[in-house]
Amino acid sequence: NAGVTQTPKFQVLKTGQSMTLQCAQDMNHNSMYWYRQDPGMGLRLIYYSASEGTTDKGEVPNGYNVSRLNKREFSLRLESAAPSQTSVYFCASRLAGSTPYEQYFGPGTRLTVT
Amino acid sequence: GNSVTQMEGPVTLSEEAFLTINCTYTATGYPSLFWYVQYPGEGLQLLLKATKADDKGSNKGFEATYRKETTSFHLEKGSVQVSDSAVYFCALSENTGNQFYFGTGTSLTVIP
Numbered sequence: 001n002a003g004v005t006q007t008p009k010f011q012v013l014k015t016g017q018s019m020t021l022q023c024a025q026d027m028n029h030n031s032m033y034w035y036r037q038d039p040g041m042g043l044r045l046i047y048y049s050a051s052e053g054t055t056d057k058g059e060v061p062n063g064y065n066v067s068r069l070n071k072r073e074f075s076l077r078l079e080s081a082a083p084s085q086t087s088v089y090f091c092a093s094r095l096a097g098s099t100p101y102e103q104y105f106g107p108g109t110r111l112t113v114t
Numbered sequence: 115g116n117s118v119t120q121m122e123g124p125v126t127l128s129e130e131a132f133l134t135i136n137c138t139y140t141a142t143g144y145p146s147l148f149w150y151v152q153y154p155g156e157g158l159q160l161l162l163k164a165t166k167a168d169d170k171g172s173n174k175g176f177e178a179t180y181r182k183e184t185t186s187f188h189l190e191k192g193s194v195q196v197s198d199s200a201v202y203f204c205a206l207s208e209n210t211g212n213q214f215y216f217g218t219g220t221s222l223t224v225i226p
Contacts, residue, residue, distance in 0.1 A: 004157075105157035
């Protein structure tokens with residue numbers, strides 16, 4: 001049982017390049033999330049998917065797109081990377097329902113845009 | 115709206131000292147409250163949670179009580195260890211919603 005996995009762990013991009021961050025969970029969770037973590041700002045929600053087939057914007061969606069490929073996988077795409085997108089990106093998942101189950105986090109992707 | 119406010123860090127304590135990290139929240143409904151811990155280079159891990167007023171969450175010697183009257187969920191530990199050095203995040207989730215709201219995190223360093 002691997003939990004939430006993310007690839008890659010590290011990435012360096014030049015301004016204007018594109019890339020996709022991959023996330024997968026093997027816990028049969030309904031909901032999946034993408035956050036970015038910046039110093040002094042905590043975690044900010046980029047996009048989330050409440051269930052397979054749905055996606056919604058979070059607090060900071062500009063410059064990103066997401067795809068909920070199936071129940072297990074939720075990818076985050078940067079179409080044209082900018083230095084302001086230098087950050088650590090975390091994927092999370094949880095079992096949605098009447099009880100607010102906790103989120104489970106992946107190990108993160110450290111992205112640098114030069 | 116929903117929000118979480120944590121005490122500013124960083125916090126530096128000597129081993130075996132008492133720890134308190136303050137957390138207050140604003141919520142439109144009846145949230146559940148969480149404390150997460152992040153060790154260097156890792157993702158966040160759930161430390162403890164409480165789902166209704168007056169509940170006490172506890173784990174690994176850490177405790178937090180859900181106080182509705184003061185809208186608070188302060189984290190405490192009676193005797194910290196060097197291994198407790200990490201960043202601690204307070205969070206809330208509405209019972210009927212999908213989103214989590216995180217505080218900005220409090221960095222704790224415990225020195226021998």
